[in-house]
Amino acid sequence: MSPRERILQEIREKGPIPFSRYMELCLYDPELGYYSRNVEQFGKAGDFYTSSDVHAVFGRLLARQFEEMWRVLGSPEAINIIELGPGRGLFARDVLDWSEKKFAQFFAALHYSLVERSAVLKQRLRGTLESAFSRGKTCIRDFPNNANDDIPVIIFANEFFDALPVAVLSSQGELRIAEDGGRFNETWAPASQEQLRFLDQYAVHPEEGERIEAPLIAQKYMAQVAASVRRGFIVVIDYGYTRDELLAGRHRGTLMAYRQHSASANPYEAPGEQDITAHVNFTALAAAAEQNGMQVWPLLTQSQLLLGIGEQNEFADAFEECRLPQERAKVALQLKHLLTPAGLGETFHVLLASKGLDSEKVSTLSGLGFGRSRPESHDIGNVR
Secondary structure: OOHHHHHHHHHHHHOOEEHHHHHHHHHHOOOOOHHHOOOOOEOOOOOEOOHHHHOOHHHHHHHHHHHHHHHHOOOOOOEEEEEEOOOOOHHHHHHHHHHHHHOHHHHHHEEEEEEOOOHHHHHHHHHHOHHHHHOOOEEEEOOOOOOOOOOOEEEEEEOOHHHOOOEEEEOOEEEEEEEEOOEEEEEEEOOOHHHHHHHHHHOOOOOOOOOEEEOHHHHHHHHHHHHHOOOEEEEEEEOEEOHHHHHOOOOOOOOEEEEOOEEEOOOOOOOOOOEEEOOEEHHHHHHHHHOOOOEEOOEEEHHHHHHHHHHHHOOHHHHOOOOOHHHHHHHHHHHHHHHOOOOOOOOOEEEEEEEOOOHHHHOOOHHHHHHHOOOOOEOOOOOO
16 A cells, blocks of 8 residues: 555544644554654755764754753753654764763763654664664653653754645645545645634734644643753754744745655645654744743744854864865855754754753853844744
C-alpha cells in the first residue's frame, strides 16, 4: 500500500479528514510516512538542509551557550539536554564532541536525550552517536518528560515545530480532505470554537480567498514541554512569525512542501515522499510557555543569537581545525550562510524561555546580549 492509498482508505472509512490528519499521515505514519522512510531526508542527498548540515560550528556555538546556561543554573552535578526531532543526530554529535573537548566539567555533568518516534531515524541516531550511546551519555525517548525533576534541563528544538500538523482555515471554515474518483478533493467544514479562539488570540481571521494555518498541535506540545520543566531552559529555533506580523499582512498562508531541494505549494503532489511544513506562530508558542510558568525572552534572529555567542572569541570554534587559507575561506563562507540575511541568519528566529531562575543571571547569557544591545531585536508581542 502506498501512502496515497493509505490516506484514501481512511477517507473512505471515516469520511473527509481534517488537513491536520492528512499532514499527520503524510509525515508520521509509522510505516508509510515521510519520516518513516528508509531514505535520506536531510542534507545534499535529501530534500532540505538544516543549520547542522552547513557546518559543525552551529552545534559548537550552541554547546558554548548550553555551558553558559549550566553555569547560570549553578554548575549542577547533573544536567539534561533534551533535543526534539534530532534528525540524523549531527547537532547532538557536535554538541557532545565540542563539550568534551572544551568544557570538561559541563560534559561530565551532561546527559543528552533524543526525542524521536521514527524507527528509521532512531536507528540512524544510534549509528551517528554510537560512542555516546556506548558511554551512557545519550538515550532516545518518545516524549521530552524530565525523568528526574531535581535535575535541571535544557530543551532544544531546531526546525521541529514547523513540521507538526496544522489546521488550515479560510472564510469557508476548516479544510477537510475528501476523495473524488481516487483523487484528493478539498472540502470545508465549520471551524471549531477552539480554532476560532486561536485566531482571536494568536493569529488573524482569514479574508475572502485567504488561508491561515492554526498550529494548535504545536501550541499544545509546547504547553506540555513547558509544564515538564521545573528548572531550566527551552530554546526553539525555527522559521516563523508573530501575531503583529500577521496583522501587518505578512506570513499569511505559509504551507509548503519540499522535495529534492525544490519547494512547492502543493501538499498533495507526493504524499509520504515530500516534507510538509508551515511557519511557526511564535506568539502562540510564547503564550503556551508563559502559561506554564516560563519567562519568555525577546525574540531573536538566529544571526543575533550566534553573533552574541561567537563574537567574544571571534568564532574561533569555526576555524580551529583550519590549517590552510583555502580551508579558512571555505569555513568563512559556511559561517556566512549561517549568519547573514542572504543565508539562514534572518530566516530563522529563536525563542528562549527560562524557569526557576534569576532573571538578571539569565540576562547575562551571551546569546541574548547581541540582540538586546541592538535595535534589530524585537519583542514577541501580544502574548496572553
